[in-house]
Amino acid sequence: MTIEAYTKPDGQPERSLRLEHLVKEYTPGKPVLRDISFEVRGHSSVAIIGPSGTGKSTLIRCVNKLIRPTSGKIYVSGEEITRLSGRELRHARRKIGMVFQEFNLVERLSVMENVLCGRLGYVSSLRAWWRKYPPGDINKAFALLESIGLEDFVQQRADSLSGGQRQRVGIARAIMQEPHVLLADEPTSSLDPKTSVEIMELLVHLSAEHRIPLIINIHDVELAKRFTSRVIGISQGVIVYDGPPAELSNEHLKVIYGGEDWLR
Amino acid sequence: MIEANRIRYQKPFRVNWWGRLGWLAAILYGLYALNYLDVSWLRFIQGLGNGAVFLGEMVPMDFSRWELLVGNLLETVEIAVIASAFGVLFSLPVGLCAARNLMPSWVTWPARTFVALCRSFHPVIFAILFVKAVGFGPLAGILTLVFASIGFIGKLFAEAIEEISLKPVEALRAAGAPFLSVIIYAVVPQVLNRFIGFSSYQFDANLRNSTMVGIVGAGGIGGTLFAAFQRFDYDFLAAILVSIIGLVMLSEFISDRIKRVFQ
Amino acid sequence: MTAPGTYTWQRFSARERMARFVVFFGFAVALSVSLRTVEVIPEFLWDSPTQIMDLLKRMWPLDYAYYPGGIHQALMETLHIASLGTLLALVLAIPVGVMGANNIVRVPLLNWLAKLILVSSRSVNTLVWALLFVAVFGPGALAGTVCIGFRSVGFVGKLFAEALEEADPGPIEALTAAGAPWTSIFLKGFWPQVAPAFWGIALFRWDINVRESAVIGLVGAGGIGMVLDTALNLFHWDRVSVILLSIFAVVIIAELLVTNIRKRII
Numbered sequence: 001m002t003i004e005a006y007t008k009p010d011g012q013p014e015r016s017l018r019l020e021h022l023v024k025e026y027t028p029g030k031p032v033l034r035d036i037s038f039e040v041r042g043h044s045s046v047a048i049i050g051p052s053g054t055g056k057s058t059l060i061r062c063v064n065k066l067i068r069p070t071s072g073k074i075y076v077s078g079e080e081i082t083r084l085s086g087r088e089l090r091h092a093r094r095k096i097g098m099v100f101q102e103f104n105l106v107e108r109l110s111v112m113e114n115v116l117c118g119r120l121g122y123v124s125s126l127r128a129w130w131r132k133y134p135p136g137d138i139n140k141a142f143a144l145l146e147s148i149g150l151e152d153f154v155q156q157r158a159d160s161l162s163g164g165q166r167q168r169v170g171i172a173r174a175i176m177q178e179p180h181v182l183l184a185d186e187p188t189s190s191l192d193p194k195t196s197v198e199i200m201e202l203l204v205h206l207s208a209e210h211r212i213p214l215i216i217n218i219h220d221v222e223l224a225k226r227f228t229s230r231v232i233g234i235s236q237g238v239i240v241y242d243g244p245p246a247e248l249s250n251e252h253l254k255v256i257y258g259g260e261d262w263l264r
Numbered sequence: 265m266i267e268a269n270r271i272r273y274q275k276p277f278r279v280n281w282w283g284r285l286g287w288l289a290a291i292l293y294g295l296y297a298l299n300y301l302d303v304s305w306l307r308f309i310q311g312l313g314n315g316a317v318f319l320g321e322m323v324p325m326d327f328s329r330w331e332l333l334v335g336n337l338l339e340t341v342e343i344a345v346i347a348s349a350f351g352v353l354f355s356l357p358v359g360l361c362a363a364r365n366l367m368p369s370w371v372t373w374p375a376r377t378f379v380a381l382c383r384s385f386h387p388v389i390f391a392i393l394f395v396k397a398v399g400f401g402p403l404a405g406i407l408t409l410v411f412a413s414i415g416f417i418g419k420l421f422a423e424a425i426e427e428i429s430l431k432p433v434e435a436l437r438a439a440g441a442p443f444l445s446v447i448i449y450a451v452v453p454q455v456l457n458r459f460i461g462f463s464s465y466q467f468d469a470n471l472r473n474s475t476m477v478g479i480v481g482a483g484g485i486g487g488t489l490f491a492a493f494q495r496f497d498y499d500f501l502a503a504i505l506v507s508i509i510g511l512v513m514l515s516e517f518i519s520d521r522i523k524r525v526f527q
Numbered sequence: 528m529t530a531p532g533t534y535t536w537q538r539f540s541a542r543e544r545m546a547r548f549v550v551f552f553g554f555a556v557a558l559s560v561s562l563r564t565v566e567v568i569p570e571f572l573w574d575s576p577t578q579i580m581d582l583l584k585r586m587w588p589l590d591y592a593y594y595p596g597g598i599h600q601a602l603m604e605t606l607h608i609a610s611l612g613t614l615l616a617l618v619l620a621i622p623v624g625v626m627g628a629n630n631i632v633r634v635p636l637l638n639w640l641a642k643l644i645l646v647s648s649r650s651v652n653t654l655v656w657a658l659l660f661v662a663v664f665g666p667g668a669l670a671g672t673v674c675i676g677f678r679s680v681g682f683v684g685k686l687f688a689e690a691l692e693e694a695d696p697g698p699i700e701a702l703t704a705a706g707a708p709w710t711s712i713f714l715k716g717f718w719p720q721v722a723p724a725f726w727g728i729a730l731f732r733w734d735i736n737v738r739e740s741a742v743i744g745l746v747g748a749g750g751i752g753m754v755l756d757t758a759l760n761l762f763h764w765d766r767v768s769v770i771l772l773s774i775f776a777v778v779i780i781a782e783l784l785v786t787n788i789r790k791r792i793i
Contacts, residue, residue, distance in 0.1 A: 064438050093440035104435035108453040112536055117449055121440030128445045131538045142534040154536070170435075177439055283722070290614060297611040301604065301668035301749070311664035318662055342561035349558050384778050388654065388742040389771065392759065397578045399571045406565075476652045479746065483566075486654075490746075493658050505655070512650055525546045 015077050015180040016041040017063065017213055022072035024058055032058050034237045036072070040181070040230075045204050045214040047224035047245075050234035051257050056217045059234070060185045063215075064096040065089060077180045094121035097174030097212070099203070101186035103166040105173075107159040111150060114158050114169050115141045118176025137176070144172045148202060164195035168202065175206055182207055184216040188223065196220070200227045221253065318498060325506060326499035332488065337507055340484035343405045344471040350406075351413025351470070352463045358414055359421030366425065366433075366451070379422070382415030391477040402483030409470045409477070416469070417462045421455070424462075428454040460526050464519035471515050475508050585764035593766045597754060598773055605750035606777070608668055608743075609736040612675025617729055619680045624687035631691060631717065641688070648681030657743040671748035675740055679732050690724040691717060726792055730785045737781040741774045 022036040032055040040046050048056050061067040063074055065081070073082050081092040097118070105114045119137045120128055127133070145151050148168045158166060167187060174182055184203060188196035200216075204227050207214035218224045224231055225245035233241030233248070233256040241252045254260050327333070361367055361375035387408050394404035432450035441449070478486020485504060492501040539547065626632050627641030651659075656678045660670040699716040707715070744752020751774060758766040 066434060066438055090440040090442060093438060096438070096440075098435065098438040100431065100435060102431060104431040106432040106450055106453050107429075108456075109449070110538070113449070113538070117436055117441070118439055120436060120442070120445045120449060123445075125442055125444035125448060128441075129448050138536050139534055142536070173435070173439070294611060294614050297607045300607055301611065301672065303669045303672065307664065307669055311669070314665075315663040318659075339565065342565040345557050345561040346565065349554070384775055385771070386738050386742045388745060389755075389774070392755075393582070396582055398575045399568070401568065401571070402565050403567045403571060406567075472650070472652055476654045479654055479658075489655070490658070493662065498662075505651070509647075509650055522550055525550050 013077060014042055015211060015213055016075070017077075017181040017215065018075040019063070020073040020075075022059070022062060022074065023070045024055065024062055024067065025070045031070070032237055033062070033069075036234075036237075036239060038232060038239065038242060040213040040215060042213060043208045043211045044230060045207055045216065045228040046230045046232060047228040048215065048217050048232045048234060049219065049221055049224055049256060052219070054234050055237050056234060057185055060098075060183050060215070060217050063181070063183055064093050064098060090121060094177055095180040097177045097179030097182045099167070099170050099174050099182070099184040099187045101189050103163075103170045103190070105158040105166055105169055108157060110155050110157055111145070111161070111169055112141060112154045115145060115172045115176055118173040121177065141172070141176060144175060148172055163191050164198060167191065167195075167199050171199070171202060171206065175210060175212075178210075179212055182212045182214045184214065184218075186217050186219065188218065188220065196223060204228070221248075321496075321498040322502035324499065325503040326497070327503050329500060333485075333504065333507060336485040336488050337511060339402055340471070340474045340478075340486075341511070343402050343409065343474040343477075343484050344467060347406045347409030347413060347474070348463070348467040348470050351410045351466065352417060354410065355414045355417035355421060356459075358418040360425065360447070360451075362418060362422035363425035364422075365428075365430065366447075375418075376422075379415055379418040382411045383419065387412045387473050387477060388480060391480045391482040395481045400481040400483075405474055405477040405482035405484055408482055409473060412473065413466050413470060417459075417466050420462050421459055424455045424458045425451060457526065460523060464523055467519060468512065468515055472508075472512055582764065585762075586768035588765065589769050589772065590763070590765040591769060593769055594773065597766070598751065598770060601744075601751040601754045602773055602777060604668055605740045605744070605752075606737065608671040608675060608748075608750050609733060609740040612672045612740065613679060613729060613733045613736050615672065615676030616679030616683050616732065619676065620683040620687055623680060623684040624691060625713070627684065627688035628691035630694070630696070631713070641684070645681045645684045645688075648677055648679075649685070650681075651678070653678045653739045653743060654746060657746050657748040661747045666747035666749070666753075668749035671740060671743050671750055674743055674748055675736050678739070679736060682735075683728055683732050686728045687721070687725055690721045690728075694720045723792055727789060730788055734781050734785045738778055741777070 016039065018039040020037050022033055023031055024033040025031045036059060038046075048059065050056050058067055062069040065084075069082065073080055075081070076092060076095050079092070081089070084092050106117065109117075113131070116131075116133055116137065119133060123133060123137075142151070142154070145154060148171070150165060150168055150172070153161065153165065158169060161169065167190075171187075182203070187203065188199050191199060200223055203214060203216065206212070214228075216224070216228065225248060228245060231241065231243065231245045231248050232239055233252060235256045235258070240255050241248065250260075358375055358379060361371050362379055364372050367375075390411055391404060391408040394407045398404050398407065428451060432454075433446055436446045436450045474484045475486050475489070478484040478488070479490045481487060485508065489501065489504050489508075492498075492504060537544075623641050623644055626637050627645060629635075629638050632638060632641075653674065656674040657671065660674045660677075664670040664673065694717055698720070699712060702712045702716045740750050740752075742752050742755075744750040744754070745756050747753065751770060755767065755770050758764075758770060
């Protein structure tokens with residue numbers, strides 16, 4: 001990686017996410033996550049793999065404090081967000097885009113309204129109620145919808161779309177936030193294999209185009225290896241592998257998931 | 265062979281002793297209560313005779329005092345409109361506060377108590393108290409029906425909110441949306457149709473009830489109805505009853521059309 | 528990126544906005560006309576806090592001594608009116624409900640007649656029914672019981688007919704194919720399927736009837752309402768408060784009872 005990669009063309013500091021010694025206990029003494037530390041910078045994409053129930057989802061939700069971490073520090077583009085609450089937390093969350101397994105769209109609203117939901121952190125509730133978004137937001141939404149191939153669905157209700165289309169809307173909503181980091185929680189688990197590949201392509205592509213670090217929770221190891229530039233393996237709440245996908249061997253997978261029969 | 269015999273002698277249908285016992289208890293209770301209330305067959309038969317006379321006096325209906333009738337009906341409609349508007353307006357925040365999936369318990373507890381209080385008394389009892397508090401006239405009727413509306417819509421609205429999917433709520437919170445925007449975008453679209461349904465139902469109910477609160481002096485056509493009763497003006501009474509039913513049917517028709525606009 | 532102002536986006540089409548505008552405008556006009564013409568005397572409204580305080584002062588302390596002699600009997604009468612009225616409604620609602628279910632009685636004229644009975648029962652208010660039956664039977668519990676019964680038929684009958692129409696046709700087809708007589712088809716085919724719903728509806732209506740039977744006495748149809756009426760006319764506010772408290776207690780107990788029984792049978 002060259003020096004230029006560390007600053008964006010417009011001179012803004014590079015977008016990044018750094019976790020330091022993150023710990024989460026739902027019941028005291030039984031940590032789900034113990035001492036997780038890593039850093040993601042620039043437009044690199046990171047896949048987090050690990051068995052079900054190992055705290056991948058908890059980890060992702062700790063980053064934007066949908067779940068409150070027990071201890072540890074989280075920095076988004078250098079700003080520490082762990083201690084924030086109320087309005088400051090809301091403003092920090094605007095910088096963290098999130099894509100969900102089951103899309104989490106508002107089914108009864110149109111595609112456009114769902115995409116504009118990404119701007120809700122920036123406009124007042126009154127303006128949001130009257131749907132009076134700044135023209136810049138509307139233009140950006142149209143451009144995004146065009147780039148993901150949904151320009152003909154602008155006024156359709158979200159519940160009339162297919163799974164893949166819904167996830168595209170979910171991704172567009174996250175990108176609308178102009179986030180400094182993009183989190184995806186099992187974005188392909190509710191989709192068929194072909195659509196899953198398309199969604200992964202779109203995520204990686206948008207992350208590179210907008211220079212947003214991307215962190216994907218994923219249980220499909222093949223998809224992770226194919227699309228991401230780095231894989232973090234978690235087992236029992238600790239990082240057991242952190243490196244490029246090419247070096248992820250069956251030995252590593254045995255450590256992450258346990259057992260070996262399934263690898264044959 | 266013994267096995268086969270036993271099967272043959274089993275009853276084809278299991279006797280539902282609890283069901284039979286229930287029916288028997290109901291019949292016994294009915295007889296006891298009839299006795300307790302001093303209701304006799306003789307009185308019933310006598311009553312049927314009275315009923316025939318009563319119905320006979322109702323026809324032909326007397327619409328000659330139509331100005332009084334129309335004026336009273338208008339007042340009834342006005343009471344229903346105002347009470348529904350304010351009732352719906354107040355029950356929105358009350359219902360929201362009573363939803364246990366969005367609000368902490370120190371908010372839901374007082375809201376739920378308030379709704380329960382509004383529901384526990386019949387509107388007529390509220391009407392009596394309000395007549396004492398603000399005097400005879402439509403204001404007492406309006407206040408009564410506002411409270412009745414909060415009790416009804418507030419409860420159903422809170423239940424509707426408790427049934428929504430929380431997924432969009434999570435997504436919008438993750439996007440840093442302020443609380444009000446989360447409500448407007450993730451909660452309201454999921455419950456709006458049901459809320460409009462409850463409101464239009466409550467408008468119909470208010471219209472029907474506003475014919476009733478007049479009986480205790482809280483304005484509307486009920487007062488005239490009661491007076492017609494006491495003066496044995498049964499032909500005028502029939503005219504009033506027919507007008508009320510017509511009015512209720514008209515309002516059901518209109519609210520059906522309005523619901524379609526919001527589909 | 529496209530130049531600003533290239534795109535405009537609106538939530539609703541022109542027609543939808545027009546329809547919504549008409550509805551909201553209609554509401555606004557109806558409300559403002561009502562507010563302007565309704566005869567509310569503002570002085571009464573401003574005076575109301577004083578009046579309410581006065582009312583509360585007169586209601587306090589409660590005249591508990593009145594309960595054993597004056598209230599208890601009437602309260603029991605109210606409960607009997609509610610229960611007996613509900614039983615009457617059930618007895619009447621079964622035939623009317625069956626007549627209204629278009630999968631049992633396949634005669635449109637009879638279905639329509641049943642619907643007419645059910646609608647007219649529901650669209651007349653309880654208090655108005657009470658007035659009618661007081662005129663027919665004279666003041667007392669008989670008028671109240673019949674009033675509660677007639678008012679409840681519409682409610683119970685409608686829900687019962689809907690439950691019958693939703694019944695699974697499989698067992699009925701089997702019984703019909705086996706040549707079972709009409710009564711057997713109903714008792715062994717329909718009844719087991721709708722019995723839980725039927726008892727649920729009955730309990731629900733009983734709960735409502737307890738509330739309603741407490742007030743029909745105001746027009747002379749028996750029960751605690753008559754005691755309330757007397758106390759109101761004589762301005763015995765300390766007794767009124769005891770009466771209201773006892774109605775409140777009975778209503779709460781009835782609701783708890785119904786909730787618990789419903790949990791067991793459903």
